[in-house]
Amino acid sequence: MGDVAKDLTAGTIGGAAQLIVGHPFDTIKVKLQSQPTPLPGQVPKYSGAIDAVKKTIAAEGPGGLYKGMGAPLATVAAFNAVLFTVRGQMETLLRSHPGDVLTINQQVVCGAAAGLSVSFLACPTELIKCRLQAQSALAGSGTATLAVKYGGPMDVARHVLRSEGGVKGLFKGLVPTMAREIPGNAAMFGVYEATKQLIAGGTDTSKLGRGSLMAAGGLAGAAFWLMVYPTDVVKSVIQVDDYKNPKFSGSIDAFRRIKATEGVKGLYKGFGPAMFRSVPANAACFLAYEMTRSALG
Numbered sequence: 001m002g003d004v005a006k007d008l009t010a011g012t013i014g015g016a017a018q019l020i021v022g023h024p025f026d027t028i029k030v031k032l033q034s035q036p037t038p039l040p041g042q043v044p045k046y047s048g049a050i051d052a053v054k055k056t057i058a059a060e061g062p063g064g065l066y067k068g069m070g071a072p073l074a075t076v077a078a079f080n081a082v083l084f085t086v087r088g089q090m091e092t093l094l095r096s097h098p099g100d101v102l103t104i105n106q107q108v109v110c111g112a113a114a115g116l117s118v119s120f121l122a123c124p125t126e127l128i129k130c131r132l133q134a135q136s137a138l139a140g141s142g143t144a145t146l147a148v149k150y151g152g153p154m155d156v157a158r159h160v161l162r163s164e165g166g167v168k169g170l171f172k173g174l175v176p177t178m179a180r181e182i183p184g185n186a187a188m189f190g191v192y193e194a195t196k197q198l199i200a201g202g203t204d205t206s207k208l209g210r211g212s213l214m215a216a217g218g219l220a221g222a223a224f225w226l227m228v229y230p231t232d233v234v235k236s237v238i239q240v241d242d243y244k245n246p247k248f249s250g251s252i253d254a255f256r257r258i259k260a261t262e263g264v265k266g267l268y269k270g271f272g273p274a275m276f277r278s279v280p281a282n283a284a285c286f287l288a289y290e291m292t293r294s295a296l297g
Helices: 003-034 049-060 062-066 070-094 104-138 153-163 174-200 210-239 251-262 264-268 271-295
Strands: none
Touching (some): 003 049, 003 070, 049 062, 049 271, 070 104, 104 153, 104 174, 104 210, 174 251, 210 264, 210 271
């Protein structure tokens, strides 16, 4: 099996592990990000992550925590295949000789290139996922977006294609998606390799155990969100914004208005669930990737 096929296979399995472990946290993150700002004297629908979990389970059952999982599950193979394959091919391109160990800076470049590539897959997937996850958070808020009730991922896609500008509508939020994926993956892969080398005490990381790989993967996931979280908030509010009567004219406008009305804190809504998700989900992803890659030879 060639290197590309190995990366495709290992990336797919790693992505599935990441999604299964992390999706409930992601659902809570999006609910907190997308809930409308309460009017003066009113309280927000969710006071925090724990409150959002309790209310979601009470209203929708445990399955509500997996709302919107169909879209990323359907594309997780393609997403992670592209991410890890592009990263692997960039590693090959940057090596002076086969087998050379890349510098951390070179790994950052590989991660950035992988992030650019997956942005075009991530944007429509994220739009569908966010629409489904945000429905209950926005319910009863008077937001025009919720005039449409989606029955599932395909229903969201059909509605967007029919009523929101066709294929172009599925790429709403592409700019903030790229602004998240490029620096986020640069940080993630850079921190992952740096942590592995630190634990191994050198550049040979081939003998690291599962615990070490999970630790490196968890820290890498945390680095991703620490680098780009406000951008993810902007992406989410843009993607759930009403098409006919948009609240925001674009990413910069969304950033400015969130900061003006809610302060810097508004740009970190849902940060707790994102961080709680990133550590175990990315630990699972990188461990599954490395074990599969090693098993394939």
